[in-house]
Amino acid sequence: MRNPNKGLTLDDFSKLSDDRFKLDSRKIRKNIARLIEADGIMLPVDRLIRGYYLSEKPYIWINRLGIQKRADSLLVILENAGTCGVNTKILRVKQLKDDLYRMRTLQIDAESGDINMLMARLEYNLTKSYLRYSSILRFGISNPDYLYNNFEKLENDSVSERYRQLSDLKIERPNAEFIQQALAKALNDSINDFFVTLQPKSKLYRSLLNLLGQQNLKPAYRMKLLCNIERCRWRLTKFPDNEIERRIEANIPSYSVRAIDNGNVLYMRMACGALKHKTPLLASNVMRMDINPQWIVPKSIAKGFIHRPEYMHRMGMFVYDKKEGRLSPEQASYERMMNGEQYIIQSGGPKNSLGRIIFRFDNGFSVFLHDTSSPGVFKRAGRAVSHGCIRVEKPYELALFLMKDEDDELADKLKYSMTVNLFEDNDSIPNKNIDKKKMVRTLYVKPPVPIFITYYTIYYDESGHIVDYQDVYGYDAALEKQLKPFVE
Known part of the structure; x- marks a missing residue:
């Protein structure tokens, strides 16, 4: 049988060429630059993505043969972003699916643009969606220090506006190092493993995600869940581990303090700052306890x-x-x-407004945890009553928690110091019968114990169940405005 292809030359093959399918790296670069120019910046990570491509760094998802398989792995993850409360629209999932289909089927038309525009759009959108989702899971969307320190006007005049400082959390934010790490994982086809490491490991976070997955949630409650999920994602620069084994959590909406040691919880009621004197959000270390403070x-x-x-x-x-x-x-x-x-x-003593003991930790607000001379406050439902400090229901038990391994003799001295009557008459004549050998004035906490003043409106109750609490300071409403474009 005669071979019909005998005598073919390169010129014959050139006739099969179609300009619509010619890849040109320079054109792809120019198209990415155009996309960046037309695109806005919604998240801090968007600015870093812009810098990456304008520096002509290597492509992540495309090459001269087409689309890398890792793009399909990423798309599966992005399609399920709603389970974590992230809106797939800001991840451009529909556009990515459509463009991948057009590329794989070579449906290049006026709607999709030429192949170099299609490839540019895929490369840019895949990177943007990947880093946006990674950043949201790892850092959250908002910055609480910016949000809450622009929440309540302190002074307003014709020259400037000043706001009350209500937060000093100092959370981590996405940076060039994070971008490099994330893109290295993509280039090594380790996307799935990378996403596993991004999310918080706390029990509260997992519980909130489980609640988010329930059917027929009311819109208001769903939004409340998303606000608290966002708070779980804030990682503090001072305490990157958001689940420290030994710590104190003072949560404002629940009016409660939880002293936690390897899963064991000492629970107590608390009173916090009134609306005009809001207790600030912060993280620090309890350094010492002063007994009978002035x-x-x-x-x-x-x-x-x-x-x-x-x-x-x-x-x-x-x-x-x-x-x-x-x-x-x-x-x-x-x-x-x-x-x-x-x-x-x-003077220190039973009538002192600070009570018999104060727990001190470094902060710029002069706010502390302390006992109170008015324990009746803990019988109230609403306990936002102080000038900013936190009054605790069980000060002696909290002191023992902080002492941990100290001997019983010191614990007895502490109890004596917190209960002995220091004065004989109207808090002015010292009691001469005090056993000075039993008195302690200051105890240092070694090692210091982390303390977190938090604001979760869905949080634990005394039994450890997840409960819905009132938005005492109105912070949910402010956070909701920032989250709405990004969540679903």
């Missing part, structure tokens, strides 16, 4: 005591003058008080 009365409160010497005597208060030292309540001066030259100080 209270330096804030100016906003002290000015109401200046002309009430009888009350000040009864409550064990005195005046401290920077020039003259300790003075009697009758010598209080409004002018010197307002100028910071005098202070009203309340």
Whole structure:
């Protein structure tokens, strides 16, 4: 049989060429630049993606043979992003599916653009979707320090606006190092393993995701879940591990403190800042405990005591003058008080507003955990009543938790110091019968124990069940506005 292809030359094959399917790396680069120029920046990671491609770094998903198989692995993950509450629209899932189909079937037409535009769009959108989703799972969407420190106006005039500082969490944000790590995982075909490592490992986070997966959720409750899932994703620069085995959590909406040690939980009620004196969100380490502390009365409160010497005597208060030292309540001066030259100080003891013990940790708000002289507050349902500090229901038990391995003798001394009557008459005459050998004034926490002041409106109750709480400070509403474009 005669061979019909005998005598074919390269010229014969050139006739089969179709310009519609010619890949040109330079054209792809130019098209990516055009896409970047037309595209907006919704998330911090978008800016980093822009820098990557404008620096002409290697392609991740395409090559001269077409589309890498890793693109299909990524698409499967992106299609299921809704299970984590992320809107697939911002991940451009539909566009990616359509473009992958066109590329695989070579349906190049006016709608899709030429092949170099199609390849540019796939490369850019795959990277953008991959890094957006990775970033959301690893860092969350919002920055709480920016959000809450622009929440409540402190002062408003014709020149500037000032806001009350309500957060000092200092969370991690996506950076060039994270981008390099993520793209290295993609190039090594380790996408699935990478996504496993991104999400928080906390029990609360897993519980919230399980609740999110339930059918027929009311829109308002679903949004509340998404707000709290977002909070779980905030990773603190000071404490990257969001599930430290030994820690204290003071959660504002639940009005509760949980002291946790390897899964064992000491639970107690708390009272926190009133709406006008919101307790700030922060993370620190409890460094020491002061027993029978003095209270330096804030100016906003002290000015109401200046002309009430009888009350000040009864409550064990005195005046401290920077020039003259300790003075009697009758010598209080409004002018010197307002100028910071005098202070009203309340002596330590059972009538002290700080109670018998205070738990100190570094922070820029002068906020601490402490006992209270008014334990009846813990019987209230709403306990946002303080000037910012947190009053705890079980101060002695919390102190024992922080002491951990200290001996029983020291625990007995602590109990004695917290219950002995320091004064005989109106908190002014010292009790001469105090056993000074049993008295302790300061205990240092070694090693320091992390403390987190948090704001979860879906959180644990006393029995460890997940419960829905009131949005005490209105933070959910503010967070919801930032999340809406990104969640579903």
